[in-house]
Amino acid sequence: MFQFPITLTSKRVRNGRKLRYQYVNNLYQKYNKMEGITTNALPTPENSAAESSENEGALERKRNRIRRRLKSIAGESYSDSESDEELNDTGAQDDEEADQERSFFKKYEKPQESFEKWQTESRKRVPIRRTKVSFTKYQRMCKSAKRKMANALELASRHNRIYLQTVSEGLEMVEPVDGKPETYQMKHISVLNNLLHVQIYRGNWAAAYKCFALLIRIPEVDIRNVWGIGNQVLHAKESAKYLEFLEWMSNVYSSRTTYPEDINFRTAPVFTKGSRTHVPKFVTTWLWEALIQYTRESFEINGDYRPENDKLQELIDKISEMLLAPPYMEDSEIWFIYSLCHMVKADILSNKFDSHLVGSARDIASNQVIQHIQKTKSCLQTCITKDDFVYPKRHIERQLETFEDRLHIDDTDSKSMERDTDEMNEELDTQSIPSEYAYQSDLSGRSSST
8 A cells, every 4th residue: 555665676677677677778879869969979169160060971971881881891891870880889888888887867857956946947948959850760760779779689588688678669658566575474564554653643653663573674665765764653653863864864874975877776776865966865864963952951941051062062062063065065045054053053152142251251142153153154155155045044143143242241231132122033134935935935845754
């Protein structure tokens, strides 16, 4: 009933993907050749491009004529058909494109670059490409693509040959994991997965916790596919452990680790792990949840404040280390969380500022607040430069001004200052945030399972 939390990572599945990538790449090359599209050429000046475009056809005909002449001199048979030329060029193209998977994904936008970014503005809409191909031309492209894959299909298994034939005809094969479970272990995973979702819908967190604990202990289950629903169960059942679980996920499944595809084909990475350009969602969820909880704890302790037990400062140090390397240094949401940490820290220190201090003690206390305020402004500026990040700018600026004003008032003006701050917050007309960026400023939202 629900999606299985496992991923097929056998060698047969990987070889089937390679055949599919190679078939699509051959179709793409044949289409570009028939349409006269040259996408691999380097940019040249206009005069050189014009000259090369005029002489390109003549040079190609001359090369073919010389090739046929040399074959006739050597006593070899030659043909003017394009199939003979394609077979001769197969070896050179295979050497140039040894990794069909990499060449396949180079033509498409990476999913991590457009993850959860919905373009709703009319200015950013792109017209649909309506170029059509006749059925005769399509048949020629398919025959040419399969002819180039003759050697690969001879070495492929029977299942992969059937898989390629099915995919090339526009159909799709249903894997055993998506259909009826074939083994007792698959049946066991299916029952536990269904029970986990049903108990969550009923609000029975004790039973859901037991199902989740059993499910993640099965070797075939990938915890990266159930971390979202597991975090929800831990938040309701074991509130003290859900932050530890997210921190463990961010440390174990780090995007800094390398992945040798030719060796570890049985542990293929899933999209929920993240990449060199995409921050995993469990990392951002952990940072948001940690910021909320540590902020609440910092305001609850009030007078019993100890720097050695400052968890908010530990979070700031952790994020500062993360921002030294990709993909965190390029993610605007991480910079925004970092700025909010400094903003909360400035709020706490300004509330605890003693106006009776004089001399160097007063300068040190005020400099700490000003330092966090300046750090907040610089991080927010980085958010704007990294991406089209939207946040309530006027509200944050007024809050920072309030923190600075606390450093220049005495005890007689403290109550009036607090009253003015409350009135300002009530009358504040905050900026409207577009819906596609609303999840970035929602501190209480929790990520669902991907």
